[in-house]
Amino acid sequence: MVTYVIRRLLLMPVLLFGVTILIFGMLQFLSPVERTALYVRDVPKNANALDGIIRQYGLDKPLYVQYYKWLTGTINPATGERVGGILFGDFGYSRTASEPVADIIKQRFPNTVDLALWTVAPLILVGIWMGVQAAVHQNGFIDQAARIFSIVGTSFPTFVFGLLVLMIFYANLKWLPPGRLSDWANSVVLSSNFHHYTSLLTIDSLLNGRFDIFWDALKHMILPIITLSYISWATFVRVTRSSMLETLRQDYVTTARAKGLPESAVVNKHARPNAMIPVVTLAGFQVVGLLGGVVITETVFNYPGIGSAAAVAAAQLDVITVLGFAIFNGMILILANLAVDVMYAYIDPRVRLS
Amino acid sequence: MTTAAGDNGVLSDAIPLREIGWFERLLGPENYRIVTGLLKTPASILGFILIALFVIIALAAPVLAPPLTATGDPYKIPRDGFSSPPRPMGSEWKSRQPPLPFWWNAIFHTDKWFHILGTSEGQYDIYYGVIWGTRTAFRTGLIVTFTTFLIGVLVGSVSAYYGGAIDNILMRIVDVFLTLPFLLAALILAAVLVPKMGRSVIPSMIALIAFGWMGYARVIRGDILSIKERDYIMAAKVIGVKDGSILFRHIIPNAIFPTLVLASLAIGDVTLSFAALSFLGIGVDVGYADWGQVLSFARNWITSLNTYWYIIVWPGLTLVLFVMGWNLVGDALRDVLDPRMRGKS
Numbered sequence: 001m002v003t004y005v006i007r008r009l010l011l012m013p014v015l016l017f018g019v020t021i022l023i024f025g026m027l028q029f030l031s032p033v034e035r036t037a038l039y040v041r042d043v044p045k046n047a048n049a050l051d052g053i054i055r056q057y058g059l060d061k062p063l064y065v066q067y068y069k070w071l072t073g074t075i076n077p078a079t080g081e082r083v084g085g086i087l088f089g090d091f092g093y094s095r096t097a098s099e100p101v102a103d104i105i106k107q108r109f110p111n112t113v114d115l116a117l118w119t120v121a122p123l124i125l126v127g128i129w130m131g132v133q134a135a136v137h138q139n140g141f142i143d144q145a146a147r148i149f150s151i152v153g154t155s156f157p158t159f160v161f162g163l164l165v166l167m168i169f170y171a172n173l174k175w176l177p178p179g180r181l182s183d184w185a186n187s188v189v190l191s192s193n194f195h196h197y198t199s200l201l202t203i204d205s206l207l208n209g210r211f212d213i214f215w216d217a218l219k220h221m222i223l224p225i226i227t228l229s230y231i232s233w234a235t236f237v238r239v240t241r242s243s244m245l246e247t248l249r250q251d252y253v254t255t256a257r258a259k260g261l262p263e264s265a266v267v268n269k270h271a272r273p274n275a276m277i278p279v280v281t282l283a284g285f286q287v288v289g290l291l292g293g294v295v296i297t298e299t300v301f302n303y304p305g306i307g308s309a310a311a312v313a314a315a316q317l318d319v320i321t322v323l324g325f326a327i328f329n330g331m332i333l334i335l336a337n338l339a340v341d342v343m344y345a346y347i348d349p350r351v352r353l354s
Numbered sequence: 355m356t357t358a359a360g361d362n363g364v365l366s367d368a369i370p371l372r373e374i375g376w377f378e379r380l381l382g383p384e385n386y387r388i389v390t391g392l393l394k395t396p397a398s399i400l401g402f403i404l405i406a407l408f409v410i411i412a413l414a415a416p417v418l419a420p421p422l423t424a425t426g427d428p429y430k431i432p433r434d435g436f437s438s439p440p441r442p443m444g445s446e447w448k449s450r451q452p453p454l455p456f457w458w459n460a461i462f463h464t465d466k467w468f469h470i471l472g473t474s475e476g477q478y479d480i481y482y483g484v485i486w487g488t489r490t491a492f493r494t495g496l497i498v499t500f501t502t503f504l505i506g507v508l509v510g511s512v513s514a515y516y517g518g519a520i521d522n523i524l525m526r527i528v529d530v531f532l533t534l535p536f537l538l539a540a541l542i543l544a545a546v547l548v549p550k551m552g553r554s555v556i557p558s559m560i561a562l563i564a565f566g567w568m569g570y571a572r573v574i575r576g577d578i579l580s581i582k583e584r585d586y587i588m589a590a591k592v593i594g595v596k597d598g599s600i601l602f603r604h605i606i607p608n609a610i611f612p613t614l615v616l617a618s619l620a621i622g623d624v625t626l627s628f629a630a631l632s633f634l635g636i637g638v639d640v641g642y643a644d645w646g647q648v649l650s651f652a653r654n655w656i657t658s659l660n661t662y663w664y665i666i667v668w669p670g671l672t673l674v675l676f677v678m679g680w681n682l683v684g685d686a687l688r689d690v691l692d693p694r695m696r697g698k699s
Contacts, residue, residue: 018530029546155678157626159633160670171659295537314545315635322542330533
């Protein structure tokens with residue numbers, strides 16, 4: 001297990017290096033003038049001043065110098081302040097939103113996390129329960145329903161599904177609105193009485209004791225949650241089912257039955273824990289995928305997470321902003337994947353004890 | 355009846371040998387099993403029917419929805435005026451009608467164009483977009499899939515054949531390309547390319563190709579690794595056949611089939627990703643006949659989708675059926691290729 005984790009840790013810098021090179025490569029499609037947005041808020045009109053900026057931040061230097069400066073930034077000799085440097089969390093300025101890209105991420109990422117949390121918890125619980133049921137009662141109702149659902153579900157593009165549920169539950173029934181909060185709730189959240197403990201809106205509203213705001217936030221999230229989970233839900237049921245079926249065929253399960261244990265104990269105590277190993281990995285990757293920003297779902301529902309911000313910036317061809325999101329995402333995904341792999345090694349006794 | 359050589363018919367009389375048709379001979383037993391397995395279940399047959407239907411629509415597009423002029427770009431959806439709100443199905447086509455198809459009068463008993471499926475924002479005819487969008491779907495799907503397949507096979511086979519450091523480096527590059535979520539990565543590259551190349555199908559296609567080849571590289575690498583160990587490869591090496599011709603004449607033809615089938619069924623997914631990029635407003639111009647682009651008009655009318663339901667239902671349904679056709683076949687394929695399912699059918 002230790003060698004496995006060490007090997008995995010050694011891979012991480014390689015991946016980080018590769019992803020930064022990849023994104024730096026895409027950055028080279030921009031002209032030096034466009035790349036000044038990495039370091040300054042406004043491009044000066046004056047050609048001399050522009051030249052000065054390009055020279056100051058080394059945008060005319062060879063590529064490896066530019067790459068180094070892009071990673072670590074430039075220290076301003078007059079003030080001693082660092083400007084730029086993605087390793088220090090400075091991703092440059094968004095031309096379209098006219099604010100630092102890092103600030104946009106800081107505002108929007110908690111919303112994405114909030115959505116991911118509320119999506120994953122019910123998904124895992126219900127998905128695992130149904131998967132176990134489908135395996136125990138093979139070819140029963142839940143099994144068949146899950147099979148049909150998974151074929152139809154995977155054929156439904158998220159944006160078509162999202163628009164359809166919006167049509168039904170918002171335009172027709174007026175039950176569940178898109179967006180993040182109603183206007184009244186938004187003004188309460190922005191007021192000084194509302195404390196931002198975690199910057200996750202649902203948890204903050206509970207901590208503030210404002211159940212009405214909690215309910216309002218949740219109401220805006222129900223449709224995105226459904227849209228995000230309908231495909232994953234089918235996958236979950238299928239993976240749990242096949243893993244459970246395989247475990248139930250093992251000799252030790254037969255032994256447990258033969259010594260007269262009740263069926264519920266056989267399923268819940270003996271078979272299920274071992275059947276969960278691949279499911280846990282799948283769950284980990286689901287969370288990682290959701291944290292990566294769910295571009296389409298957030299855009300369809302006008303939900304202010306990093307996914308929709310990336311889509312808006314890309315549609316306006318604001319490349320610096322989109323690349324900023326990409327770096328942030330890449331780093332989060334590399335760390336999260338590492339966490340999932342280590343967790344997997346810990347859960348699976350075959351890896352843990354090797 | 356086929357008789358095995360040298361048994362004088364004794365054995366074949368006891369156990370009748372199975373007839374082997376020319377088709378099975380052509381493909382080889384394993385590939386033949388895959389192809390026939392695909393044609394067995396009702397679900398996969400339905401899938402093939404759906405795909406065939408879309409092929410017919412794509413081929414017959416100029417007959418089903420004649421373009422405005424014979425010389426102009428047929429992928430530009432004709433507009434009936436410029437006003438904003440969508441107009442319902444069956445409303446009259448007031449200005450700049452395209453020529454009537456010959457079957458129009460026979461079916462609708464009128465000599466006037468009307469919007470069969472309504473218009474979307476900006477008076478783009480939805481019916482025309484759906485029909486010509488089929489061509490866009492196949493065109494982008496085929497080109498992207500074919501190119502990603504070539505790149506994937508090249509990288510995967512070089513990686514597997516040479517092994518060692520080359521394998522390690524190439525597979526780490528695959529890991530790096532897999533780190534970013536597919537759609538986000540494609541979104542970024544398309545956004546970088548559009549200012550350089552202008553709005554067309556090409557930036558999105560390049561973006562989908564650049565981040566779409568890794569799966570094929572991994573699959574073919576695995577298959578080659580197992581074939582590489584066979585005796586006939588060793589024999590070829592011993593008699594001094596060059597690396598290149600061992601790889602391209604002896605290994606790849608024997609390893610490529612699963613990857614090939616995988617690629618042919620990825621067209622649905624590729625079309626979906628392409629439509630997603632268009633839906634987000636990246637890539638093709640406004641008014642281009644692409645399902646995602648037609649759907650993106652709906653984004654401004656979310657509050658009144660109860661009235662304007664036709665602007666999402668028709669293009670959406672088309673896209674769903676198209677993807678479902680490929681998925682149904684793909685699902686059958688997964689069962690056929692799964693070694694645990696072998697011999698159960």
